[in-house]
Amino acid sequence: MKLSKSEYNKSSYFYDEIMNEFKMYFSLYEDLVEILKPKSVLELGCGMGRLFWIFMKEAKEITGIDLSDEMISQGRKYYAEHKVENAIVEFVNTDMCSFQLNKKYDLIVFALSVLKHLSTDKERLAALKKAKEHLSEEGFIVIDQAPLLYASRPTDWIDAKNSLVADWLPDPSVLDGYQWKKSLKGNIDILQWRYENSEEIQFEVQFTTYRYDIDRLIEHLSQLDMSHEQMLTEWGVNGLGNKGKRFIGFACYPGKKYSPKRELIENVKKRNERLWSDFDLYIEDKKSMKM
Numbered sequence: 001m002k003l004s005k006s007e008y009n010k011s012s013y014f015y016d017e018i019m020n021e022f023k024m025y026f027s028l029y030e031d032l033v034e035i036l037k038p039k040s041v042l043e044l045g046c047g048m049g050r051l052f053w054i055f056m057k058e059a060k061e062i063t064g065i066d067l068s069d070e071m072i073s074q075g076r077k078y079y080a081e082h083k084v085e086n087a088i089v090e091f092v093n094t095d096m097c098s099f100q101l102n103k104k105y106d107l108i109v110f111a112l113s114v115l116k117h118l119s120t121d122k123e124r125l126a127a128l129k130k131a132k133e134h135l136s137e138e139g140f141i142v143i144d145q146a147p148l149l150y151a152s153r154p155t156d157w158i159d160a161k162n163s164l165v166a167d168w169l170p171d172p173s174v175l176d177g178y179q180w181k182k183s184l185k186g187n188i189d190i191l192q193w194r195y196e197n198s199e200e201i202q203f204e205v206q207f208t209t210y211r212y213d214i215d216r217l218i219e220h221l222s223q224l225d226m227s228h229e230q231m232l233t234e235w236g237v238n239g240l241g242n243k244g245k246r247f248i249g250f251a252c253y254p255g256k257k258y259s260p261k262r263e264l265i266e267n268v269k270k271r272n273e274r275l276w277s278d279f280d281l282y283i284e285d286k287k288s289m290k291m
């Protein structure tokens with residue numbers, strides 16, 4: 001069994017209670033849906049499908065793929081109970097490196113750094129290739145990837161409510177009593193959560209691809225013969241260089257003239273959003289970062 005499957009199966013209750021409250025990513029998806037107006041969306045590593053409500057504002061078909069049967073069954077139950085009427089929502093329990101859906105989508109997303117769960121270049125390339133195979137002619141693949149999350153170095157147990165993650169939730173009171181800790185084992189980042197000083201670990205994930213450098217990711221997109229553009233933004237972690245920033249990449253078939261990047265930047269500027277630094281917006285104004 002793949003490690004991430006057992007990790008997420010074990011902690012789907014905690015994920016539902018706490019992690020699903022993290023909303024720092026949502027404005028990007030709201031903007032994308034508003035700008036691109038996709039009629040169909042595919043999310044790879046969709047968890048319980050918490051972004052689906054956003055996709056539904058435009059899309060009539062939403063498919064999520066996830067390796068964890070527990071996450072998928074919670075997602076299915078949630079959407080069955082909420083009786084969605086204006087869209088078809090489908091969860092598929094499979095591996096993003098090897099799926100075949102026989103459908104094409106207008107928007108395909110790798111949200112919340114899901115690529116960090118894949119541990120080899122072969123797997124990462126396979127997942128990107130699968131996304132390309134399922135992309136409609138006019139569609140976009142969006143890759144949202146933060147090489148480092150929470151902390152750049154190992155930490156002791158930190159009270160979640162007094163840490164940077166409190167800014168990522170609309171209501172930080174759900175973090176009351178929770179603590180997180182980051183450790184390093186060789187090239188692997190281990191993130192753990194627990195309740196107060198309890199011995200019991202409620203959530204543990206081992207990320208093998210925090211070191212999936214953005215340069216490498218871009219190289220992989222080139223290998224697949226896709227056009228791509230990128231935006232970088234600060235990710236609230238002190239003192240990191242480019243490798244610590246949130247990367248947002250747009251990939252499409254070569255030769256496409258339109259890109260949503262300009263409009264996204266305009267929206268971010270209008271809202272004066274904290275998670276997007278002035279620095280990056282300044283760079284975007286000064287020169288194109290087209291690769």
Ligand SMILES: C[S@@+](CC[C@H](N)C(=O)[O-])C[C@H]1O[C@@H](n2cnc3c(N)ncnc32)[C@H](O)[C@@H]1O
Nearest residue numbers: 004008045046047066067068095096111112117
């Ligand atoms: C951090 S969660 C993100 C869930 C969702 N994107 C969200 O924003 O709520 C990562 C998800 O990726 C899934 N995952 C990890 N490796 C996968 C793989 N090879 N194929 C499909 N899903 C995978 C995990 O089961 C987990 O649900």
